[in-house]
Amino acid sequence: MSIYQHLPALQVVVPMLIAPLVVLMRGRGLAWAMATATSMMAFIIAVSLTNIVLETGAVSYAMGSWQAPYGIELRVTAFSALLLLIVTAASTITLLFGKQSIDSQLEEHRQPMFYAAWLLVLAGLVGIVVAGDAFNIFVFMEVSSLASYILIAAGPNRKAMPSVFKYLIMGTIGATFYLIGVGLIYMMTGTLNLADMEVRLQEVQDIKPIIVAAGFITVGLALKAAVFPLHVWLPNSYTYAPHMVTAFFAACATKVSLFVLLRFEFLVFHQNLVEHVGHFSTFLIPLAVIGILLASGVALFESHLKRLLAYSSIAQVGYILLGASMATASGLTAGIIHMFNHALAKGALFFAIACLATQVSSLRLENLGGVARKMPWTMAAFVIGGLSLVGIPGTAGFISKWLLISAVLEKGTLGIFLVVAVLVSSLMAAVYFWRIVEVAYFGDAPKQSAELHEAPKWMLLGTWFVALANIYYGLNPSLPLLLSNQAAASLLGQLP
Amino acid sequence: MTSGMQIIAALLVPLIGAIGIALVGRKSPNLREAVTFITAIALLVIVWTMLPGLFAGERPEITLTELLPGLSIKFQVEPLGMMFAALASLLWIVNSIYSLGYMRGNKEQHQTRFYVLFAVALSAVMGIAFAGNLLTLFIFYEILTLSTYPLVAHKGDGKTVASARVYMGILLATSIGLFLPAIIWTYMATGTLDFVPGGILEGHVAGPAVGLLLVLFVFGVGKAALMPVHRWLPAAMVAPTPVSALLHAVAVVKAGVFTITKIIIYIFGVDFLAVEPSTDWLLYAAIFTVIAASIVALRQTNLKRLLAYSTIAQLSYIIMAAALLTPMAEIGASLHIVAHAFGKITLFFAAGCIYVASKKTEIAQLAGIGRRMPWTMAAFTIGALSMIGVPPTAGFVSKWYILGGAFQADSYIVIATLVLSTVLNAAYFLPILYIAWFRNDETTPANNHGEAPKAMVIAVTITAALTLLFMAFNQPVLDLESQLVGITR
Numbered sequence: 001m002s003i004y005q006h007l008p009a010l011q012v013v014v015p016m017l018i019a020p021l022v023v024l025m026r027g028r029g030l031a032w033a034m035a036t037a038t039s040m041m042a043f044i045i046a047v048s049l050t051n052i053v054l055e056t057g058a059v060s061y062a063m064g065s066w067q068a069p070y071g072i073e074l075r076v077t078a079f080s081a082l083l084l085l086i087v088t089a090a091s092t093i094t095l096l097f098g099k100q101s102i103d104s105q106l107e108e109h110r111q112p113m114f115y116a117a118w119l120l121v122l123a124g125l126v127g128i129v130v131a132g133d134a135f136n137i138f139v140f141m142e143v144s145s146l147a148s149y150i151l152i153a154a155g156p157n158r159k160a161m162p163s164v165f166k167y168l169i170m171g172t173i174g175a176t177f178y179l180i181g182v183g184l185i186y187m188m189t190g191t192l193n194l195a196d197m198e199v200r201l202q203e204v205q206d207i208k209p210i211i212v213a214a215g216f217i218t219v220g221l222a223l224k225a226a227v228f229p230l231h232v233w234l235p236n237s238y239t240y241a242p243h244m245v246t247a248f249f250a251a252c253a254t255k256v257s258l259f260v261l262l263r264f265e266f267l268v269f270h271q272n273l274v275e276h277v278g279h280f281s282t283f284l285i286p287l288a289v290i291g292i293l294l295a296s297g298v299a300l301f302e303s304h305l306k307r308l309l310a311y312s313s314i315a316q317v318g319y320i321l322l323g324a325s326m327a328t329a330s331g332l333t334a335g336i337i338h339m340f341n342h343a344l345a346k347g348a349l350f351f352a353i354a355c356l357a358t359q360v361s362s363l364r365l366e367n368l369g370g371v372a373r374k375m376p377w378t379m380a381a382f383v384i385g386g387l388s389l390v391g392i393p394g395t396a397g398f399i400s401k402w403l404l405i406s407a408v409l410e411k412g413t414l415g416i417f418l419v420v421a422v423l424v425s426s427l428m429a430a431v432y433f434w435r436i437v438e439v440a441y442f443g444d445a446p447k448q449s450a451e452l453h454e455a456p457k458w459m460l461l462g463t464w465f466v467a468l469a470n471i472y473y474g475l476n477p478s479l480p481l482l483l484s485n486q487a488a489a490s491l492l493g494q495l496p
Numbered sequence: 497m498t499s500g501m502q503i504i505a506a507l508l509v510p511l512i513g514a515i516g517i518a519l520v521g522r523k524s525p526n527l528r529e530a531v532t533f534i535t536a537i538a539l540l541v542i543v544w545t546m547l548p549g550l551f552a553g554e555r556p557e558i559t560l561t562e563l564l565p566g567l568s569i570k571f572q573v574e575p576l577g578m579m580f581a582a583l584a585s586l587l588w589i590v591n592s593i594y595s596l597g598y599m600r601g602n603k604e605q606h607q608t609r610f611y612v613l614f615a616v617a618l619s620a621v622m623g624i625a626f627a628g629n630l631l632t633l634f635i636f637y638e639i640l641t642l643s644t645y646p647l648v649a650h651k652g653d654g655k656t657v658a659s660a661r662v663y664m665g666i667l668l669a670t671s672i673g674l675f676l677p678a679i680i681w682t683y684m685a686t687g688t689l690d691f692v693p694g695g696i697l698e699g700h701v702a703g704p705a706v707g708l709l710l711v712l713f714v715f716g717v718g719k720a721a722l723m724p725v726h727r728w729l730p731a732a733m734v735a736p737t738p739v740s741a742l743l744h745a746v747a748v749v750k751a752g753v754f755t756i757t758k759i760i761i762y763i764f765g766v767d768f769l770a771v772e773p774s775t776d777w778l779l780y781a782a783i784f785t786v787i788a789a790s791i792v793a794l795r796q797t798n799l800k801r802l803l804a805y806s807t808i809a810q811l812s813y814i815i816m817a818a819a820l821l822t823p824m825a826e827i828g829a830s831l832h833i834v835a836h837a838f839g840k841i842t843l844f845f846a847a848g849c850i851y852v853a854s855k856k857t858e859i860a861q862l863a864g865i866g867r868r869m870p871w872t873m874a875a876f877t878i879g880a881l882s883m884i885g886v887p888p889t890a891g892f893v894s895k896w897y898i899l900g901g902a903f904q905a906d907s908y909i910v911i912a913t914l915v916l917s918t919v920l921n922a923a924y925f926l927p928i929l930y931i932a933w934f935r936n937d938e939t940t941p942a943n944n945h946g947e948a949p950k951a952m953v954i955a956v957t958i959t960a961a962l963t964l965l966f967m968a969f970n971q972p973v974l975d976l977e978s979q980l981v982g983i984t985r
Contacts, residue, residue, distance in 0.1 A: 392635075392638060393631060393634060393635040393638075394569075394635055399563060399564070402563075402564070402567070402680070403564075405677075405680050406680065406683070406684060409680065409681075409684055419677060419680075423672060423673055423676065423677065424673075426672055427668070427669060427672055427673060430668055430672065434664075438657075441646070442646070442649065442652060442657070474563075475560075475561045475563065475569070476561060477563060477564070481564070
């Protein structure tokens, strides 16, 4: 019984405390085993927390029994439960099945540090999700960001360094903006606890600093979430990071920032700033739409596989944002469930790319001619992930596209234009995805290509696990749908 | 086996067959073809044993999963879909016999891939035929597009791939850009996507919006090749002939007109469309396509391209008949799906026979070929007569009913169109027959080639015989489709 009460704390504490121990694991594969076991434990905790949230509603945990708003509050709602599932599952699956890929990209002696950093990223991300106050969110954001710079810099290509530097600069600016915003709010309300902030803001007379704070926080978090036009750090970081890191980050990193953004916008600002929803929508809808169209357009002409998918990720962030900026229950549901479904689709795609990379020397399109004939299982999983990305019925991606379009249509005439944008970008996704399929299935092998084999079985198993999850949650979306419905309701204040 | 399970079996058997073909394909071509035949026969048995139940008025259905409220993957058998499935499963067997001769006689590459994807395409056709709502139909519609792309691009050279891209580009763009929004609109308006006799839209959508929705549906279903979204069909003629024959005379294009007919009857409802003036354009669009495609066909010099444009015209016959909205015309539309399938597959088969035996593709090269390939050209003649609508061929029956429907509706413009297009059909088919039978061949040496491989001749003879027999034995189809009208009346 008692251990269950402490689950929200354990969710963060377990990976964070084990991370330094991992550094000491010098034996062969020991660091990996320990990191994987820890991540799995985090996943189990996330599953139990989700069960508790579904049964009894949101869980609040007072750190060291110091009650909020004075102590540190950890809070797990349906929304955070969904994010916890995404983050811990992404970390666990990439670690568990990705060992061969990591081994091939990273020397043995560097691995303990790498896995320690990985666990810190994990701890930071889940920390952001469970933290109930603005400052702890900032702390965990820094923990996860600093550690993630290490992970990306671990990429074998030397270009990883400049791309990480770019990410570092941008990420720091984002975090600073966020901190400035939080500072302004603290100045006006004297609290950092989000729930308390919502109440105390009502008494604030001079609203101007709050508006400025809202601006700083929105921009800072949008930078972290790679919202167009603040996305420039993302393509190179994803391209040059180790493949498994890309799979992990693509599945969850930007979504956690979006999670914080939505919590601030809807829980803190929504009730307290006049016309805030209107400002929020008019500010973000154009950004989302331009982001969707432009990033898809860039992906059309990109020939490096990982960079292509990175641009597609920017477009997908646009989808999530578009749903959220409707500021309606259906729109938020669509945006939130797309976090889950996009994690599945991108996870499968990047996993398949990691499988490809174990065999081919370059991930540029012209180098992949006829690869599907040699690696049929890898490419079949890739196709499933791609179908989900495009939003073909029967895959998870369809569910979110359907909900998104339904939500957008409630907006009347504006909605029709938005639907057109969504459909056009779906078509673009179909085209850039088809380019890859055509080369891989029907292209001729490049001349001096080495003899290719199927990827290692264990990695294939992981790839297929995620790919089949795309189909499972495409046919039976009740769990993510339930969580995102509750999340949307609680964001709009329709749930206690 | 319950009827619901039978539907699932009809979907799964071709897929299992595809896996089997892929497994044995590398080792033994003979075994591979045996698997194809076993699969095709198994599918035929499964589909045709559902027929008695349908005649008795059963409507077996099965729901696989409910995605969102009112949005499910669901199958239901009704007369129109039953007929489509029965037709496709029957012709798959004949087509397999033909493919055997064609692919080997032509020494084609990648034969295993060919047979695997053919089986997958057939599974998609079953899904379309038995779909219980628009969403399910849409899923299998897209699977059919995707699985036939490699078949069309089979040859793999630059020109073929470019044409195949046109094929897939148009079909995907129209389906995602128009068909899907129409489906979403329907769902938003009514909260359901089920095929319900009498339609679901009445009372939910009104005025010009109905016409607009019909535009989205009709042009979204690009497979029906209503002008101006017909360009993919001539482009797809780069495919090997068995693909053109089954997929582009039967499965793919018929999936298109089948979908439109189904939407007219089960989504809009015939009565609703009849009172809604904003939807009259469909009839005129179909008439325009019939005439325009026939005129374009007149000018073709390549045999397969001519057949492609003839197909476009004939598909619009079906749409035109369905758009007449009278009971007899609806029967005519469904009869024409069958009649045109028999006739057009015969024509394509014959064109492929000519190609394999002599490598000839242009009409002008066909001089005197009737004497070298009497069986093939006799079959071609029957097919051509059926296109024109001359008794005793299948085309006569359906044209009779469409004409009857036109009189019921007092639509003189349709009657005039039928007359004019008959003349045009005759004008482009009769010269071919004349060249083939009566003009002497001066260029080719006397013993250059004879008939095509036996398997192909057998197949083309079977379909020609079916074209003739349908004239006399159309009662079962008529009975089945009268149930359809019973619903809509």
